[in-house]
Amino acid sequence: MITYNCPKCGKTFTTQTEVQSVKCPYCGEVFQTVYGQQPAQGAPNQAPYGAQRPIGVFDEGPSGKSRGVAALLVFFLGGFGAHYFYLGKAAGGIICFLLTMITCGLWGIILLIQTFLFFTMSQEDFERKFVYSTSTFPLF
């Protein structure tokens, strides 16, 4: 389906195939088409390069939080609850720190799983579960 704009009356109409000249069904004007120079009106606009690039691990999402930063924080400072403080969940950070103390560091196994999760989950899931969630202490 090719779309044309009539140069005389300005109306838009379509033909099934590429043609050299067309007759406007509205006003009867016959005009030459230069196929390729008058792109079809209905053609989808090309997205600018890079517009469809998915959000990278270290890119900030809509919430302003990066799961890459969260992953590094939980990996290096997770025992202190650093990632929960980063995610705006201070109470969760304190719980996390207490759990590290109470379990003598065994809790770190969970933190390793969280590190892995942050790196692998989608930005959308990350923000839903860890940023926008009303939970004070979201685990997974």
Ligand SMILES: [Zn+2]
């Ligand atoms: Zn016309």
